[in-house]
Amino acid sequence: MAVAAAYGPTGDIIAPCGKCRQVIFDISPDICFVVREPNGLTTRTAKTLLPLAYDWRAAEQRQRIYMWEGYEPVIRSGAKRQTIRIDDPFRPGPAELVFERSSGEVTVIEAIVTEVRSLSRSELTDDDARRDGFDSLNDLHRALDQHYPGLSDYSTVDVVTYELPPPDGGV
Template sequence: MTTMNWANDDAVIDAATRLAATLGDDANHTVAAAAMDLSGNIHAAVNNHHFTGGPCAELVVLGLAAAAQAGPLATMVAVGDGGRGVIAPCGRCRQVILDQHPDCCVLVPDNGSVVSVPVAQLLPYTYRFPDGTAERFVRFNGRYYDDIVTGRKTQTVRYLDPVPLGPTTFVFEDGEHRGFKTMLGIIDSVTPIHLTDLDDDYQAGLRSHYPRMPRDAKLDDVRFHI
């Protein structure tokens, strides 16, 4: 599983945690969720449990974000009431997020910490809705912004992090401000390679992004331009 930490994760967790803390003894509302869109806005809501199948908090957030015309969501998290902390989304929520926001990262608990995982990794071998028209984006660490905008960097190597071919939006986390910088870009090619195809220095750099990457990892060599 690919896990990464992003500068905006804490703000999203904080929004969901503060909302969860307001929930009382009503058994119909026990989970809060929050999501950040590419403009840096946070959308938060709670679940509405009912025996007929009331929606989870994550699905309520998707509707709330759609009503606000938020566009693609970058990060999603759910937090349980009563101090339960971050909880993982159910299977239905994972499928809906994947179909509607395929490039979203989901924050999940992992051995006492919270990690950010691309939603596609939460549903391996998943069914993908064939008529889905979700707006796609590719996420970059903010430190690469200057090199990409000037054309000095035209390659990235990804591990278990699908990248769409063709025109898309490049998204950079702004380490100094909440939210993201964005620019239009084009993914020219995605070529399968192996970690062992790369030199030792490149491998070491990748491990700073993907600390759990195995030695025999299969990667994608992505070429792009703006």
Template sequence: MHGMLVPMEPLNTERRVIEAAETLALSLGNNPNHTVAAAAMDTNGRIHTAVNVYHFTGGPCAELVTLGVAATAEAGPLVAMAAAGDGGRGLIPPCGRCRQVMLDLHPDLLVAVQTETGPQMRPIAKLLSDTYFFPDAQAERVFRFNRRYYDAVVSGRKTSSVRWDEQIAVGPAIFYFEDDAECAPLRGEILEAKRYQIDDLTPERLRLPEGGSVEGYIEGLRQHYPLMPVDAFVDVVDFRVVPSDSGPVHEGQMATA
């Protein structure tokens, strides 16, 4: 699973998003009205693509057109986005307006940006820090897991997780298992998120089984978050999977439990 502090190497599924944007951009001709292509992936692994519509009155960027295309396909929340320019310009970062829209409508989105070492994925919240949040966006939330936890989450053996530097929201969420098409997203709910400084963690607060080691857990947490400060505050998140009879996550994505 991704740690939320940048930079982050793209996962295989995210590289597919980047490739889709770059491939579409390379197909653009010399039409000045369409110069940027974008691609976005939903929690079911489907990739949605579109191009910008330039106009002097403020035609939409490729990222915003892609959001509309995804919404038309009932994609639900998006987990990865990339944009590329025509003429071989490669990856380009989103403009300020696109960043604000993506943050409000898809607050758990990762965005591909070009760096000196190659493409990196950045949480949209990190691309627009200290920002205004549109209160009526009603965005669906995504809670990410490493795919190795799928069976434990589905069976109910795993009902808590410790996170650092992530945007946690109590309430309904889609549980998304990264980089694995075999693990379908689940409908779930974040029940509670309590913040503790690392030195204040106890077996009870970590929900450890009898004999579990706080030191061992923290060491594993530091391996997952190598840039986490020694005196960091972390969130202990309690969650549950919502029974499958609650209906589909969204079109094409059935919750199973």
């Protein structure tokens, strides 16, 4: 399917306005617009013409939480039940914990984000450290320094707590 916009008085093909791009994007991001480029007419998808569009479909997808591959065993064992993030917003609801291995293999674990708390790094507690799979608050701070160099005591962090569904799918 392709759509073209034309300038009324001349009938020349013109680029669609932002509102038209968004309306077509809402129908399907893969619909093509006919547009004029320096070498003539060509087609571009609504997604290409509106790269940072509001996409209601994204809200229906599971959020993906990318994790370091070394955390997988402690997550599976239940020793790590949260992650601390900077400028990486999450919300309560279904999620996927994604481990991209150095080998190129990707492992995904289903999870449910149960809580997201925003606080300053200095407000983190020993309980936060334990839920994050660390023996002490000092160990947690060392890991934060490794993952987020230059993070100050006053930087805002998001503490993302999650649960894994029971292995048998039961309650």
